[in-house]
Amino acid sequence: MSTTSTALRTHTCGELNAGDIGRTVTLCGWMDVKRNHGGVIFINLRDLYGVTQIVVGPESPVFKAAEELKSEFVLRVTGRVSARPGANANKNMPTGEIEVVAETLEILNASQPLPFELSEHAGVNEDTRLRYRYLDLRMPRIARNLVLRSRLANVVRAYLNSLGFNEIETPVLTRSTPEGARDFVVPARGAPGSFYALPQSPQVFKQLLMVSGMDRYFQLARNFRDEDLRADRQPEHTQIDLEMSFVTEADVAAVVEGMMKEVFDRTGEKIETPFPEMEYEDVMLRYGSDKPDLRFSLEIKDCSSIFADSGFKVFRGALDAGGVVRGIKGEGGAAYSRGEIDKLTELLKKNGAKGLVWLKFKDGKFDSPTLKFLDEAELSGLRTLYSLGEGDILFICAGERSATARHMGMVRNELIARLKPAAVKKWAFLWVRHFPLLEKDPDSGHWTFTHNPFTAPLPEELRKLDTDPGGVRSCQYDLVLNGVELGSGSVRNHSRAVQEKIFGLMGYSPNEIQRRFGMIVNALDFGAPPHGGIGIGFDRLIGIICGTDSIRDVIAFPKTTSGACLMTDAPSRLDDRQLKELHLRIDDVKSEG
Numbered sequence: 290m291s292t293t294s295t296a297l298r299t300h301t302c303g304e305l306n307a308g309d310i311g312r313t314v315t316l317c318g319w320m321d322v323k324r325n326h327g328g329v330i331f332i333n334l335r336d337l338y339g340v341t342q343i344v345v346g347p348e349s350p351v352f353k354a355a356e357e358l359k360s361e362f363v364l365r366v367t368g369r370v371s372a373r374p375g376a377n378a379n380k381n382m383p384t385g386e387i388e389v390v391a392e393t394l395e396i397l398n399a400s401q402p403l404p405f406e407l408s409e410h411a412g413v414n415e416d417t418r419l420r421y422r423y424l425d426l427r428m429p430r431i432a433r434n435l436v437l438r439s440r441l442a443n444v445v446r447a448y449l450n451s452l453g454f455n456e457i458e459t460p461v462l463t464r465s466t467p468e469g470a471r472d473f474v475v476p477a478r479g480a481p482g483s484f485y486a487l488p489q490s491p492q493v494f495k496q497l498l499m500v501s502g503m504d505r506y507f508q509l510a511r512n513f514r515d516e517d518l519r520a521d522r523q524p525e526h527t528q529i530d531l532e533m534s535f536v537t538e539a540d541v542a543a544v545v546e547g548m549m550k551e552v553f554d555r556t557g558e559k560i561e562t563p564f565p566e567m568e569y570e571d572v573m574l575r576y577g578s579d580k581p582d583l584r585f586s587l588e589i590k591d592c593s594s595i596f597a598d599s600g601f602k603v604f605r606g607a608l609d610a611g612g613v614v615r616g617i618k619g620e621g622g623a624a625y626s627r628g629e630i631d632k633l634t635e636l637l638k639k640n641g642a643k644g645l646v647w648l649k650f651k652d653g654k655f656d657s658p659t660l661k662f663l664d665e666a667e668l669s670g671l672r673t674l675y676s677l678g679e680g681d682i683l684f685i686c687a688g689e690r691s692a693t694a695r696h697m698g699m700v701r702n703e704l705i706a707r708l709k710p711a712a713v714k715k716w717a718f719l720w721v722r723h724f725p726l727l728e729k730d731p732d733s734g735h736w737t738f739t740h741n742p743f744t745a746p747l748p749e750e751l752r753k754l755d756t757d758p759g760g761v762r763s764c765q766y767d768l769v770l771n772g773v774e775l776g777s778g779s780v781r782n783h784s785r786a787v788q789e790k791i792f793g794l795m796g797y798s799p800n801e802i803q804r805r806f807g808m809i810v811n812a813l814d815f816g817a818p819p820h821g822g823i824g825i826g827f828d829r830l831i832g833i834i835c836g837t838d839s840i841r842d843v844i845a846f847p848k849t850t851s852g853a854c855l856m857t858d859a860p861s862r863l864d865d866r867q868l869k870e871l872h873l874r875i876d877d878v879k880s881e882g
């Protein structure tokens with residue numbers, strides 16, 4: 290008996306093979322395709338597990354019934370497993386060596402013609418597929434991802450359980466949680482004018498669990514963030530959320546690395562641990578992004594020293610203003626056309642760059658409109674620093690330090706996309722550590738957190754909170770995989786004084802601190818242990834493993850990029866009775882018509 294046999298079936302449509310020849314079996318599934326070959330009817334019976342060929346001969350008592358069948362009818366077939374005659378065997382299909390000769394055929398349910406053809410190649414648009422997602426999921430592409438997702442969730446649970454983590458659910462109806470996005474809110478009928486917020490993450494609760502002494506917490510938690518959506522974002526997403534007491538950054542990293550190893554092992558992939566780690570500053574200098582794709586070895590290099598006394602005003606001016614000059618080589622990039630370079634320059638300008646200098650190295654010499662401004666020593670300095678060879682291109686930007694880092698990062702991404710350099714590894718994990726604790730909020734002019742308001746400063750930088758808040762490095766770490774930010778976490782403030790000081794720098798008055806963060810700040814007074822944790826994007830992780838760019842492909846019922854669920858028609862208007870109960874009145878909204 291297989292584990293998937295039930296009162297209605299002995300086997301699934303994906304499990305019979307030559308070893309079963311001669312057995313009488315009962316299968317259930319959907320009629321995928323029917324072919325009538327000179328009086329013999331072949332039916333592909335399909336379920337989640339695969340497809341089995343059913344044969345109905347002209348003499349069969351069920352021949353008449355088989356003739357009437359239509360696509361997607363739900364069938365129950367009993368018959369004998371037999372070998373497919375020689376030429377008909379299909380070695381590429383798990384059930385390809387056998388067929389089931391139908392003896393009884395029962396229609397469990399009929400089906401109307403479907404609104405679209407169930408074929409990956411039918412070119413059906415995504416909106417239609419999302420409107421009928423339950424039909425879309427009958428095709429293997431997404432269904433397979435969901436099955437893998439379930440298996441990997443189990444791997445994560447088993448692994449964390451084995452390390453003593455407790456899976457604890459935290460509220461979904463709560464109050465505003467500070468993760469930097471807008472909250473989704475739910476009106477409270479019992480408290481007119483008041484609202485619950487859906488959690489942007491269980492951050493506050495998991496820290497409170499540490500204060501309570503729960504020691505090791507995890508949850509496959511749903512996070513709700515009202516932000517502008519992109520391909521890799523959904524208004525709700527799932528995060529492997531964990532928190533641990535009495536730890537340093539290294540303890541959290543070790544747990545995560547072990548978890549990734551198990552997850553990738555389960556998919557047959559070997560990854561190397563420990564993962565490389567880099568300081569935020571260093572990553573920005575070398576790759577121009579805090580989530581660099583390290584499958585590719587291209588590196589940005591600072592060439593400021595070459596231009597310290599340059600006659601080229603653009604470089605010299607940037608350096609005199611305290612800025613930097615940085616460049617990146619694209620191997621084989623001499624093939625870039627003027628048009629392509631202009632497009633890249635435009636992109637950088639749109640992002641605040643003054644311009645983009647380029648030098649091709651062809652036929653043993655440089656080619657560039659900037660050549661006339663550079664002297665021999667500068668050119669040979671560049672050649673050596675970047676090891677320029679025949680057919681290469683060098684892109685250079687000059688300007689303020691962090692902006693130039695970002696601009697160079699864009700050039701790096703473009704070089705990877707255009708020149709398609711060979712990947713040096715398949716899975717490039719990276720820990721980016723010690724992000725700045727605070728950055729200036731351009732709107733309010735106050736300091737604000739870069740990742741999470743509860744992140745602790747590095748102990749040795751505490752004193753800088755008074756003198757140079759923007760220069761304080763924190764115990765914040767991101768986990769990056771193949772250029773995607775997979776997770777983010779930190780060691781937290783367990784001292785109330787430090788936490789309040791940081792909130793103060795962010796411009797919160799003591800009253801506001803109490804009002805917004807009272808639950809956590811007060812708890813820090815009652816023996817909060819040192820603690821830290823991380824949230825890892827589960828949808829993103831599964832997406833990367835399944836090789837898809839869109840997390841919609843790994844979510845059963847995803848929303849569109851405008852936040853709509855086309856299947857349920859959410860979000861939708863409430864009727865007047867509901868509004869009244871909730872003491873809500875809707876103003877200034879055009880009627881849906």
Ligand code: ASP
Nearest residue numbers: 490492777778822823824
């Ligand atoms: N709460 C953080 C987030 O959701 C994760 C963490 O710091 O543990 O991004």
